[in-house]
Amino acid sequence: MKLPATAPKPLRRDARRNYEALVTAGKAVFAGSGVDAPFEDVAREAGVGQGTLYRHFPTRDHLLVAILQERVDFLDAKARELLDAPDAWEALSEWLRLFDQSATEYGGMSARLGNSLTVDGSPVATLCGPMKTSFANLFERAKHETPLRPDITPIPLLAMISGLPKEPQTGKTLEPCLEVVLSGLPSGPDGREGSTRT
Amino acid sequence: MKLPATAPKPLRRDARRNYEALVTAGKAVFAGSGVDAPFEDVAREAGVGQGTLYRHFPTRDHLLVAILQERVDFLDAKARELLDAPDAWEALSEWLRLFDQSATEYGGMSARLGNSLTVDGSPVATLCGPMKTSFANLFERAKHETPLRPDITPIPLLAMISGLPKEPQTGKTLEPCLEVVLSGLPSGPDGREGSTRT
């Protein structure tokens, strides 16, 4: 079930070499200049023509899928694994922390991932489909054990975490913000359940 | 202290007319197509040449300042006013709700505003300076009355709210997400203060 991160279709030897060079170059360029770096830079870094880049990855999103593949697969597996963890709430927050850390290697990736989670149809959205389902299960189990705010649902929660502010230097999420979200999830057993409207 | 939303410098009659047409056009275009709409559209909508647009607003950020001016002034005044409100926590959450609603008329404005809050030097950052100070006061007062998580600070909190996910249709923030943040702010008096690390 866990495929290596290579091209999906059988490819001529040189084409496969280019495909892999492009994914590697994409990781390098996006890590260095963020996910909005000039697409041409990726081709140059990989040492191929622009046409070759577009042949393999018709849109930026397609390249991002190849780059995120492994990590998303990992998160999906982890979510299913944590369904058996003794403490459902702990399992949920552990997974959310992993999720948060997953997109922070590339500047701007997190925000982009957040969008893809809420909109359907894009290649990244398709990639994340199984992971979203697995996470929803983990979320529901936690909700059953620890009462969570009734109005919050799994996907907006992930989008919310994706949009948390980052340290300019490291690109990592500001820890306290993530903590605020986590501690805001349970419906307050002490009566403080998020001030009323008006 | 409250100036009308006109050009900062004395201007020739036609120049002033153009300035105001550009701000109006900017609001219309950004409301319709989001704050990343082609800059040229703004000039066309205002019925002026591109050079005129760039003369008045050397960067997109400068135009956004003119557009946000009134609203930011309002938020600043409101923050100072709420310092006298009887319930400091209520005052804080009321202001945060207003803040959240302020950038949702223009697609993408909220995210952009969030960035400007954390980075210094940009025109929008300068615009927001006084408001940030006024809000910090409101925040500190609330913290004194209701113990808040000790690690969360005013500016990241604003950045966090700016980055909350939006309904694709209306552009408004998903209510439940804002509620999660608000209810996550107080440091849990019941011992649940956001799970520990590791």
Place this chain on the structure above:
DNA sequence: ACCTGAACACCGTTCAAGT
């Protein structure tokens, strides 16, 4: 002084010619 719109530059995307 200020305005206009053509010119320039940059980058995303396509495609004719090559292997």
Place this chain on the structure above:
DNA sequence: ACCTGAACACCGTTCAAGT
């Protein structure tokens, strides 16, 4: 089949010529 790189298109920015 796949690759290359020049060509095209789009849009942000500048600037020479006009009022």
